[in-house]
Amino acid sequence: MNYKEYIQSDEWKALRQKRLEKDGLCCILCKASMWLICHHLTYDNIFQEDINDLVILCHRCHVRVHRICPPRHIPKLVNEYKDERAVPRSKGVRLFASR
Numbered sequence: 088m089n090y091k092e093y094i095q096s097d098e099w100k101a102l103r104q105k106r107l108e109k110d111g112l113c114c115i116l117c118k119a120s121m122w123l124i125c126h127h128l129t130y131d132n133i134f135q136e137d138i139n140d141l142v143i144l145c146h147r148c149h150v151r152v153h154r155i156c157p158p159r160h161i162p163k164l165v166n167e168y169k170d171e172r173a174v175p176r177s178k179g180v181r182l183f184a185s186r
């Protein structure tokens with residue numbers, strides 16, 4: 088399984104949902120509840136992340152975080168935004184617009 092397949096998987100979706108609920112369905116930095124992204128703090132455990140490897144950020148904070156500390160282990164093929172953006176639409180949380 089590559090990263091692209093992984094982020095479509097039920098395992099990833101379940102983990103992302105757990106993190107989302109843990110963070111209160113909003114960005115941990117600015118508390119926005121739109122344009123949410125599940126950001127990897129580390130890719131060390133990719134494919135079997137710990138919930139603590141992830142945080143929920145809004146798009147704006149996500150861009151800022153990446154500018155400050157670009158992750159070193161992003162799989163090469165991945166356009167990270169494309170792959171992280173699909174936060175479930177449930178509970179009033181909006182999807183990051185697809186492009």
Ligand SMILES: [Zn+2]
Nearest residue numbers: 114117145148
């Ligand atoms: Zn934010």
Ligand SMILES: [Zn+2]
Nearest residue numbers: 126127149167
């Ligand atoms: Zn990220």
